[in-house]
Amino acid sequence: MQAGHGSVTSDVGVEWLGKKGSWSFYVALLLIGRVLVSILGLEPSAAWTLVNIGHCVVTFITFHWCKGSPFPTYWLYVPENEDTYTWWEQIDRGWQFTPSRKFCIVLVIVLYLFAVGATPWSNVWMHMLNFVAFLVSLTPKLPCMDKVRIFRD
Amino acid sequence: MQGIYSIDFLTEQAKAWVSMNQYQHLLELMCVLLSIYFWLQRAYKPKSKGKKKLTREEIELACKQWKSVPLGEPPHSDAEAAWKRNSLAAEYDYVMKSESRETVDVADAKGALNLASFNFSGLQGSDQVKEACAETMKHYGCGSCGPRGFYGTTDVHLRCEERVAEFCGSKDAIIYSFGTATMSSVIPAFCKRDDVLICDEGVSYAVQAGCHLSRSQIHWFKHNDLEDLKRILEDIHQADVADPKRPSRQRRFIVLEALYTDYGDFAPLKEIIMLKNQYKYRLIVDESNSIGVLGASGHGVCEELSIPRDEIEVSGGDFSPALGTIGGFIVGERIVVNHQRLSGAGYCFSASQPPYLATAAIEAMNLLDSEGESRVGKLRQLTRKFRDLLSTGCGKCVEVLGDRDSPIVHLKLLGTEDDVELQKATLRKQKQLLDEGVFVSAPLYVGMIHKIPEPTLRLSVSAAHDEKMLTEAAVKICTVLTRD
Incomplete structure (x- = not known):
């Protein structure tokens, strides 16, 4: 029915991160995760590490591993080659350093910051784990890794 | 005070933080600086990564391999x-x-x-109609400023619809802003893909456009040839025996013009109505030329043949040949009319008739009734x-x-x-x-x-x-x- 005029409706399955309330939703999810982990009775260091690593694994799969639209909206305009790009590559139509992208990047760094602060320096293994998780989350979010495939095509 | 809100607890935490390892502080500083650095970046659209440049040989090879394909089908x-x-x-x-x-x-x-223009009842340029139009124009201005669904409906349009329904002897009526768009809107409103249209070969362009836009299966029968029509109806009936549920899935219509523009003859409507009742079809009749011409006071083909208006499910047409104004109308049952208010493309998506043209139609029908x-x-x-x-x-x-x-x-x-x-x-x-x-x-x-x-x-x-x-x-x- 859309004929020519006006802006193209964006794929809400991809673009929901830019919508109102989604950042607070994201932060709330992490806090809930942190509270659940502390209910298990873990030390703060182990709890923050677990949250950091869990966040790393989940975001790596959803943002950087699965391709196509996370919540397909077949009734709307679908960009070309959508199925060959990950969710992160489709966000904000591929623009880099948009507010929602910067939010995600800073969130990764802040999580790492908490994990570093909570972990005693003597626990080297935990620091190493945290650092790896931090790198794995941060690297694919950088503009230089846009549309670069390392592990598979 | 106990717990995490106490001053003691906070000072303890602060002391712990201060006494942390220097490398930990370094890492924290790095995190803060990185965050600030990323947060200050400006958004930009990355340049699309260019494709590999082809060599001269590759280009020549590609040119040789290319075969031209005709841009379209050769004309019929x-x-x-x-x-x-x-x-x-x-x-x-x-x-x-x-x-x-x-x-x-x-x-x-x-x-x-x-002898070239259609002006059957001689209402073109009638002074009485002109005066009524001028009166409406003084009150409503020229245009209607929008489609019927969006601010384009005035009481004149509603009165015109009532008048058309009364004039044609039907339950309800709907008016369109342009005559040619009427039939080409109403047919796609009722017929969709997989429905069946049985259409006379002689119907005018507007009706044929409607038939094609509906994307239904079209069967053409020879102009005014009842035998040919019966043959097609019988063929479809025979095919139904193999698939008895098909008639309930499909909407089926016979499409006619009451008076054919391109041939100047009448459709054998009485016989066709008998056939459509026998084979369970619905009827769409274009009455563009028969309104104002047939019947004792121009009420159309139903008055002429003294058949009830209900026998024709959808009938309508153009105001211009007989009523001397611009626009179109469809009359039928209330449900037929209301369906078009959301699915008639010409009704929904184009600005409504200027009110004075609707007045002209009302006045023309009044004149036909009185004279x-x-x-x-x-x-x-x-x-x-x-x-x-x-x-x-x-x-x-x-x-x-x-x-x-x-x-x-x-x-x-x-x-x-x-x-x-x-x-x-x-x-x-x-x-x-x-x-x-x-x-x-x-x-x-x-x-x-x-x-x-x-x-x-x-x-x-x-x-x-x-x-x-x-x-x-x-x-x-x-x-x-x-x-x-």
Whole structure:
């Protein structure tokens, strides 16, 4: 029915991160995760590490591993080659350093910051784990890794 | 105070933080700086990574391998014939230089008798209609400023719909802003893919466009040929035996024109209604030319044949041939009308008729009701007289096509079978007739219609003419057409 005029409706399955309330939703999810982990009775260091690593694994799969639209909206305009790009590559139509992208990047760094602060320096293994998780989350979010495939095509 | 809110707890935490390892502080500082760095970046659109450049050899190879594909299908043979016929008309140029009334100034001819425009009830330019229009215009202004669903509905439109329903003797009516868009909107509103349309070959372009836009299966039957129609109905009926659930899945319509523009004859409506009831079809009838012409006071084909309006599920057409205004109407059951208010493309997506044109339609219907005899009756009388004069006067050179009561008269020149030659002769005769002071039309048809009618001269009688004018015209026409 859309004929020519006006802006193209964006794929809400991809673009929901830019919508109102989604950042607070994201932060709330992490806090809930942190509270659940502390209910298990873990030390703060182990709890923050677990949250950091869990966040790393989940975001790596959803943002950087699965391709196509996370919540397909077949009734709307679908960009070309959508199925060959990950969710992160489709966000904000591929623009880099948009507010929602910067939010995600800073969130990764802040999580790492908490994990570093909570972990005693003597626990080297935990620091190493945290650092790896931090790198794995941060690297694919950088503009230089846009549309670069390392592990598979 | 105990717990995490106590001052002691916070100071303890602060002490712990201060006493942390220096490398930990370094990492924290790095995190903060990184965050600030990323947060200060400006958004940008990355340049698309360019494709690999091809070498000269590769380009040449690709050029050699490329094969051209035709841009489109070659024209249909009928379309080509129509194009040939239509291109003949390029050398004739008729520009009307006056209002289209019973006499017009065309090209160099002054005051030629107008037999080219459809003005059946003679309401074009009627002073009474004009006054009513001016009154509406003073009140509502010119345009309606929007589609019917968005601010484009005025009380004039609603009154016009009521009046049309009353005039045609139906339960409800809907008006469209343009006559040609009416039939091409209403057919796709009811028929979708996989539905069945059984359509007369002779229906006009607007109806055919509607049939094609609906994307339904179209079966064409020969113009006004009941046997052919019965054959198609029987074929479909036989196919139903294999798939008995099919009739409940499909909507099925028979599509007709009450008075065919391109042939000047009436559809055998009574027989078709019997067939449609027998085989369980619905009927769509274009009444563009029959409103204001058929029936004692021009109420259309139902009044003429004294059949109830309910027998025709969807009927409607153009206001312009008889009512002398712009717009279209559909009458039917309330559910048929209401369905179109959200699915009639021409109703939903184009601005509604300017209110004064709706007034003109109301006024025209009032005039037809009050002066039925002097308009509809006179038209019938003139038509019969004119047709008699033509068929006796022209004799062997010309075939007068159409029904005796039809004010649309098609004259087909005899002597050649070739359509292009015939078109050439027809156009020449049209020019000669204009030189004699009679303006007739030689219709051209677009190539995409199903069956292109033969080249003819089309004359239309109007109630605005009088007997003397038509007798003179008939004599002139006969002399021009019989001479070589």
